[in-house]
Amino acid sequence: METLSLSLLIIIGLAAITVLVIASNISVTKLVGIANYFHLSSTFMGVTIVSLATSIPEITSHLTASVKILGGSIDYNIGSAIVLGSNIGSDVVQQTLILGLVVLLSGTLYFRKYFLTKSMLPMIGTTVMCLVLGWDGTYSRVDGAILFGTFIIYSYYLYVDERKHYKEEDNQPQSEKIANGIPHNIKEVLRDSAIAIGMLVLTVVGAVYVLSITEIVVERTGIGGSLIGVLTLGVASALPEFTTALAGIRHKENGISLGTLVGSNITNPLVAIGGGALISTYAVPGPLLEWDLPWETITGLILWGILLLTKGKLKKIHAFYLIGLYFVYVILRSVFFAVD
Secondary structure (H helix, E strand, O other): OOOOOHHHHHHHHHHHHHHHHHHHHHHHHHHHHHHHHOOOOHHHHHHHHHHHHHOHHHHHHHHHHHHHHHHOOOOHHHHHHHHHHHHHHHHHHHHHHHHHHHHHHHOOEEOOHHHHHHHHHHHHHHHHHHHHHOOOOEEOHHHHHHHHHHHHHHHHHHHHHHHHHOOHHHOOOOOHHHHHOOOOOHHHHHHHHHHHHHHHHHHHHHHHHHHHHHHHHHHHHOOOOHHHHHHHHHHHHOHHHHHHHHHHHHOOOHHHHHHHHHHHHHHHHHHHHHHHHHHHOEEOOHHHHHHHHHHHHHHHHHHHHHHHHOOOEEOHHHHHHHHHHHHHHHHHHHHHOOOO
């Protein structure tokens, strides 16, 4: 693929994005139907299963980089900078630019009160954890174990809480297509699960192609370090979450859209960074500690504050705030923190 012309690479990238959109639409339809069959809310599915699935590009990138670091086939500092920049950049993109675009396209997005405390606050908390654990300039294997262990504990807590507070009347499908597609027995559940897994695999494959093409384009332009990860790979890595969130909006399932975007911001640092650090440890570039992680924490707090003031409602005006925050982040990052 590295020998292809830039125009052909762009065409392949657009085709991969098309696959992302179609596959994510189908997977959302099947997963929401399965959630209804097992009396699980679409928000729970978004925060756990879907967010984990859409974070596979980040998780795969970390595992690949960690193995290469251990094998000596990639420089420890450069490899760490790229995957950490990609991961954290993806999180910033999701909670500003992508969430803003989703709100613009949907008109209004509603967050329930419990979502603010049980998902939004943990999202901010994981960012603070990454900032504190990385303050010494490294993510050690102990740090990795803390991050990864936190994800297991949090997932178990969500499941127990879901079983305690689930109300069927609050989780009726808003889309006729989804309502008609709810499985009626285990055989249909297995069938729909296989279809959903297949579509999520296609989503990931499409994202990997976009990611690979982005890397080639970046190499040809000569950009380097964590800035690559933050500004380019971070955007490409967030495509599965973006297309899945849009699919949720299209099917009037805000829960799966919100759960995926916020859940991925919990999964990315805890599973991807935690799992990678367990394997090889990472060197944490200064700009990530001085700018990216603090900015992600601040934007998370701003978003949480807006939702508290509006009683969980995001309107188009708030979408422009979020998108504006992203561009301020990008411009200042490029000007003041271009070098690791």
